[in-house]
Amino acid sequence: MDANSSFHILIVDDESAMRATLSEILGGEGYRASAAESGEAALDILRETPIDLMLLDLKMAGLDGLQVTETAQSISPDTVIVMLTAHGTLESAITAMRRGAHDYLLKPASVPEILAAVERGLRHRAQALKQRDLITLMQRAIQELQVPGSGVGGEGAGPDRFLQIRGVSLDLQRHVATANGKLLDLTLTEFKLLAYLMQHPDQVIAPRELVSAVQGYEADEHEARAIIRVHVRRLRQKMEPDPDNPEYVLNVRGVGYLFATTPP
Numbered sequence: 001m002d003a004n005s006s007f008h009i010l011i012v013d014d015e016s017a018m019r020a021t022l023s024e025i026l027g028g029e030g031y032r033a034s035a036a037e038s039g040e041a042a043l044d045i046l047r048e049t050p051i052d053l054m055l056l057d058l059k060m061a062g063l064d065g066l067q068v069t070e071t072a073q074s075i076s077p078d079t080v081i082v083m084l085t086a087h088g089t090l091e092s093a094i095t096a097m098r099r100g101a102h103d104y105l106l107k108p109a110s111v112p113e114i115l116a117a118v119e120r121g122l123r124h125r126a127q128a129l130k131q132r133d134l135i136t137l138m139q140r141a142i143q144e145l146q147v148p149g150s151g152v153g154g155e156g157a158g159p160d161r162f163l164q165i166r167g168v169s170l171d172l173q174r175h176v177a178t179a180n181g182k183l184l185d186l187t188l189t190e191f192k193l194l195a196y197l198m199q200h201p202d203q204v205i206a207p208r209e210l211v212s213a214v215q216g217y218e219a220d221e222h223e224a225r226a227i228i229r230v231h232v233r234r235l236r237q238k239m240e241p242d243p244d245n246p247e248y249v250l251n252v253r254g255v256g257y258l259f260a261t262t263p264p
Contacts, residue, residue: 004030007122008050011035012042012068013057013084018107022055025111026118039063046076053121055114056101058085058093066096073100078129080121084109131183134176163198165261168239168248170195179239179248189214190235193228197249197259206256232257 009031011022019035026033034049036042040063045051054072058065069081083104085093093104102121105113163170167180175191177184186194192214197205207224211217219227232251236243247263 005032007052008032008034009118010042010045010051010054010079012039012054012060012065014038014060015057018057018084022114025114029115031118039065039068042068043071043075046072046079051076051079052125053080053082053118055082055084055105055118058083058096065101066092066099069096069099069101078125080125082117082121134174135178135181135183163195165198165201165259166248168194168198170198177239184238186235186238189231190238193231194235194239194249194259197257201259201261204252204256204258210257228257 009026011019011026011033012035013019013022014037016037019037023033023035034045034051036045039060042054042056043063046054056065056068063071065083065085069083072079072081081096081101083093083096083101084107085104086107090104090106093101097104102124103117105117109117161171161173163172169178170176170191172195175188177186177191177194193210196210196213207228208219208221210228211219211224214231215227232249233243236246236249240246240248248259250258250260250264252258
């Protein structure tokens, strides 16, 4: 069985020739392809059928691509949208991406361009679903730990496995970090740095101690400051709402860094 056959793609275009061409291209690659001749018909399909990815024409009679994109976000938020647009409506396609579309293709697109856009979209969907599952698993485990006598199954489960402060949660066993429900894409060093600071909340930790704890070797004061400064900057870029005005990982000039349990 073709691996692509598990993916259902919806083609939405008011030109029958375009629907037929895209259906043939995608079907030839093993995808399950359906087609809709209008935005209204596409939304009806989304309400009834799980769709992994939608190739959506921007300019159509009735509901246009922008309107379909906005409604699809509530009907089928897991469906990835790739906008089809002509050169003259490129600006509108970019607007659609700001409103939730993942990518766009300029008509006429070549077969390799179409297939590449579909593959990118499906990879994006898979990553988003994986992140959501990890966050759900982590939140469930934390909630169970907070219920007296509930227990959490699995080796290594227990209060010491999780850290949670001000919406930032760490699973020390799985090396998963989230901030306000968003999965953080941290390197191992960034994860260990954040974990060490959260294990010592509101305590100012000197750079030399952080280098020793996070990277496992001793550094002089000047070297340690340079090393930690880089990792702190990258960590802030990934977790702080405003990295230039951090509210979690704070610097005490000339002393070190701390994880704040209350906003500054």
